[in-house]
Amino acid sequence: MKKIFFIIFSFIIILLALVFILRIYNDHKYKDIGVLNFPKYYMDVTNIRLYPTDIDGVDVTYVDEGRMQGFRFVPKKKLHKGLVICFGGSEGSPNFENAKILAKEGYETFALFMFGMKNQKQTLRKIPLEQFEDVINYINKNIKDNKPISVLGASKGAEYALNLASKYPEIDNLILISPSSYNFAGLDFKDYGSSWTYKGKELPYIDIRRTSLKSFFKNIFVPCIIKSPISYKETYNSAIEKDSTRQEKLIPVKDIKANILMIVGEDDLMWDSLAMANKIKEQNSKAKIYSYKGAGHIFIGNGVLNLGKIIIATGGTAESNDKVKSESRKIIDDFLKENHK
Numbered sequence: 001m002k003k004i005f006f007i008i009f010s011f012i013i014i015l016l017a018l019v020f021i022l023r024i025y026n027d028h029k030y031k032d033i034g035v036l037n038f039p040k041y042y043m044d045v046t047n048i049r050l051y052p053t054d055i056d057g058v059d060v061t062y063v064d065e066g067r068m069q070g071f072r073f074v075p076k077k078k079l080h081k082g083l084v085i086c087f088g089g090s091e092g093s094p095n096f097e098n099a100k101i102l103a104k105e106g107y108e109t110f111a112l113f114m115f116g117m118k119n120q121k122q123t124l125r126k127i128p129l130e131q132f133e134d135v136i137n138y139i140n141k142n143i144k145d146n147k148p149i150s151v152l153g154a155s156k157g158a159e160y161a162l163n164l165a166s167k168y169p170e171i172d173n174l175i176l177i178s179p180s181s182y183n184f185a186g187l188d189f190k191d192y193g194s195s196w197t198y199k200g201k202e203l204p205y206i207d208i209r210r211t212s213l214k215s216f217f218k219n220i221f222v223p224c225i226i227k228s229p230i231s232y233k234e235t236y237n238s239a240i241e242k243d244s245t246r247q248e249k250l251i252p253v254k255d256i257k258a259n260i261l262m263i264v265g266e267d268d269l270m271w272d273s274l275a276m277a278n279k280i281k282e283q284n285s286k287a288k289i290y291s292y293k294g295a296g297h298i299f300i301g302n303g304v305l306n307l308g309k310i311i312i313a314t315g316g317t318a319e320s321n322d323k324v325k326s327e328s329r330k331i332i333d334d335f336l337k338e339n340h341k
Helices: 002-029 096-104 129-142 156-167 213-226 233-242 273-283 318-339
Strands: 058-065 068-075 083-087 108-112 149-154 173-177 196-198 259-265 288-292 304-306 311-313
Touching: 058 096, 058 129, 068 096, 068 129, 083 096, 083 156, 096 108, 129 156, 129 196, 149 156, 149 318, 156 173, 156 196, 173 318, 213 233, 259 273, 259 318, 273 288, 288 318
Parallel strands: 083 108, 083 149, 149 173, 173 259, 259 288
Antiparallel strands: 058 068, 068 108, 304 311
């Protein structure tokens, strides 16, 4: 009995020592891979004072109009008709950078928050799609040259944008970066449910808690313990596969009239955006997909993001992500120029 106890005790000590060594190693390996190359507002995305509003050639104001919260960019010389509305991802940002870049190119743009601000849900769960009606009302009331309307969304913002286009025909064009074809659960596990609601009802959603135990341990639990990058891709894929009613959770895009452009990395480790982009195209054959080998989820860095408490595998190599970031700018420009003549 003592021998068995000694063996078990020794195994535990060795395991703990191994975990300790791996944590130190990973701390050193990933210490410089963070949000250092991101604008400083990414450290506190809802702090509007951190956003630079002094931009050459562009007037920037903050819009506080009911559930419409975010920045309006008006070029001193507007070169293109209509508007471009930008949304960020699950980090809660308003996609300020894309809105700024497009404004400097002569588009009137908005960088809007989906959640976390005044009059909005404070976390990413049960966000009412109807809050976009405040955006439409503001546009109709304050902007004469307001057509066409393009909406650009990244990651969770692309999931949101696709849902909006399925409900609001005012949207003429969609640019979806690393999109989802399904409605997934929100990311507030204290008030768990769908990411989105419409007319007071939660949209049917894929429950990401129902992923396989093997996938959870391999891709989330063990990496958390040893401080290595967490990959969510298999978690999402497993949850989709295990859901026998997954067809009901697809975002209804068949009858969307908006032109759809999708940009995806084939090495996306957050979720399988390429497979889901293809799923969107199956429903809406006019949708266009631009996919890139070696690129990840966010088209920046070397595919790993150190957020301090956790390290996330976003996918791709630094070279491929930089290439896509550059090439996708031209693709987006061409798409917008064609549809904002």
